[in-house]
C-alpha cells in the first residue's frame with residue numbers, strides 16, 4: 001500500500017504552530033502516557049493541529065499526530081490511542097506501530113517512515129513549548 005507524502009519537518013505542515021507556542025506543563029501530562037493535543041492554530045476547532053506528547057518522568061517527546069500511512073491522526077480520541085509506554089505507539093486505523101523513542105515505524109504499512117518530531121523546550125517550571133525550528137542547510 002502506498003504511503004502518503006510525508007513532509008520532513010513539522011513546520012512545513014498546514015497551520016503549523018509557531019516556535020514558542022506553549023503546549024502544556026510537564027506536570028499536567030499523565031506520566032508514562034501518550035497524550036493527544038489539538039491546537040487551534042487558525043483552523044478553529046474543525047481543523048486543529050494535532051500533536052502527541054509522550055511523557056516518561058521529566059522527559060517529554062512530541063510528534064505530529066499524523067500517521068505517515070494515510071496522513072491522519074493515529075486515533076480519533078484519547079481513549080482510542082494505543083500505546084505501550086516507553087516502547088511504542090500504534091495507529092488505530094491500520095495498526096502501524098511506531099517506536100516511542102523516535103517515532104520510527106517498525107511494523108505495519110509504513111515501515112521505514114515515521115512520525116514527525118516536534119522539538120520542545122522545557123522551562124525550569126515545567127512549561128512545555130515548541131522550540132525554534134532548525135532549518136537544515138542544503
Ligand code: FES
Pocket residue numbers: 067068069070071072074091092093094095096108109
Ligand atoms: S493510517 Fe494506516 S496505519 Fe495509520
